[in-house]
Amino acid sequence: MNRYERGDREYQGLMGGAPDQDLAAVRQRSPQLYDALIEGGFGGTLAHPELSRTDRELATVAMLSALGGAEPQLASHIRGALRQGITPTELRALAEHVSLYAGFPRALNALAVIDQVLTETGEPRPATLRRVRLADHETLVAAYGDSGPAVLLVHALGLDWRMWEPVMATLAEAGRRVFAYDLRGHGWATGSPNPFGMADTAADLVGVLDAVGVDRAHVVGLSYGGGVAQTAAVTHPERFASLALLATTDHPFDAFESRARAAEDSGMAAQVVPSLTRWFTAEALAVNGPGVRYARERVLRGNPADWAAAWRAFAGVDVQGRLAGLDKPTLVLAGERDASTTPAIMSTIADRIPGSRYQELPGTPHMQTLEQPELVAAALNDFLPAAS
Known part of the structure; x- marks a missing residue:
């Protein structure tokens, strides 16, 4: 299995869909950037077993939340986190955690994206x-x-x-x-x-x-x-x-x-x-x-x-x-x-x-x-x- 094939496999394992369909717009705009993402990202670092897929998605959601300005990517990885068995309660707790280290504006923006994805997937609001x-x-x-x-x-x-x-x-x-x-x-x-x-x-x-x-x-x-x-x-x-x-x-x-x-x-x-x-x-x-x-x-x-x-x-x-x-x-x-x-x-x-x-x-x-x-x-x- 070459790195491209490994990246395709890891993307599906993490995110659930096929990369050539989910990232069709990226591939159309820049085939080179698409290849770099699949081969270097998903076929490289993200395929390493030292961190579980669950841990990687939790870390990714936290970093994108703290970074800000990456709401579409954040939404994609929230869906990936749910796929890996991370619960809505854990995602909401993650937003609370972000508020302590990256500030309330970043946390509130992340919480809005989390809530949007959870609503789309039919998850109930918290008690x-x-x-x-x-x-x-x-x-x-x-x-x-x-x-x-x-x-x-x-x-x-x-x-x-x-x-x-x-x-x-x-x-x-x-x-x-x-x-x-x-x-x-x-x-x-x-x-x-x-x-x-x-x-x-x-x-x-x-x-x-x-x-x-x-x-x-x-x-x-x-x-x-x-x-x-x-x-x-x-x-x-x-x-x-x-x-x-x-x-x-x-x-x-x-x-x-x-x-x-x-x-x-x-x-x-x-x-x-x-x-x-x-x-x-x-x-x-x-x-x-x-x-x-x-x-x-x-x-x-x-x-x-x-x-x-x-x-x-x-x-x-x-x-x-x-x-x-x-x-x-x-x-x-x-x-x-x-x-x-x-x-x-x-x-x-x-x-x-x-x-x-x-x-x-x-x-x-x-x-x-x-x-x-x-x-x-x-x-x-x-x-x-x-x-x-």
Whole structure:
């Protein structure tokens, strides 16, 4: 393979289209410049394997944003970045980063181009964000949708509200008001008072509902968030219109305390491998897609004291058998490949809740929304009511 052929191949790998079609105008104006671009650029530097295609597109978008005056090229590379698996959230964060090092005018211009490309490709606008003061700390509430039944999403331990981002817009588009918030000790609420118990997390959930003006919500909790949701359903059933339990437990596991001590003794970097291999399939870890990248970064940036406090709170979950009289529509959603809260564990939870619906998602591990968001969204769309 000569450099021209390598450049043609690399252009298609990075940008998706055929260069002789995408760059036809350049080739017509200057065949020499076209050849230099394909042979020297895409067939040379850009074909080198030291930087991945994802890293190269992220770097290119950053440099073109900082440079300014290259909006057509910036738009092309934003499309290339999306093709390489860079998410709209990461692109918007990149514009924020540019504002610190190249100034707000460059960042605002880049953000306008990012927004234009995302609109063209059908990506939803970002969630609206609101800071909310609870009893003893401040948290962040994200929202999609202006009308319809209220849905409150409760995230897993070690993550934040963004673990729900892959499904929020889809749920809202069907005619719902969809909210997600940062649990104490997570995300915006990092460093909130600890130790605490599951009763405190349940009170926080009710406080969030009060803050957003919702009397009764359809509450969805995943993993630790499922423990929080179940605790709140036991103590405040009047605030629930329905309950969806994803990849969770109604009783503590012996491993919870050891996970708390592991962070205190070894720090957060040592928690990445045991956490991610418990949360994702080997295939997802190999691909290193957006969900895996997000989860890894959340664990690495976590506060050991908050991590330990959350695991110890979860070790006090006490809801087994106490939802039998809830009398609310309940969905129990298991992942076929969940090695943590297995289908056997989840089906037993469903057995303990009369009238609940049990469903198993094929090929799905513990972090359902981060690896199989389409399946989760479809299951929740089928379960949750929406505005007619």
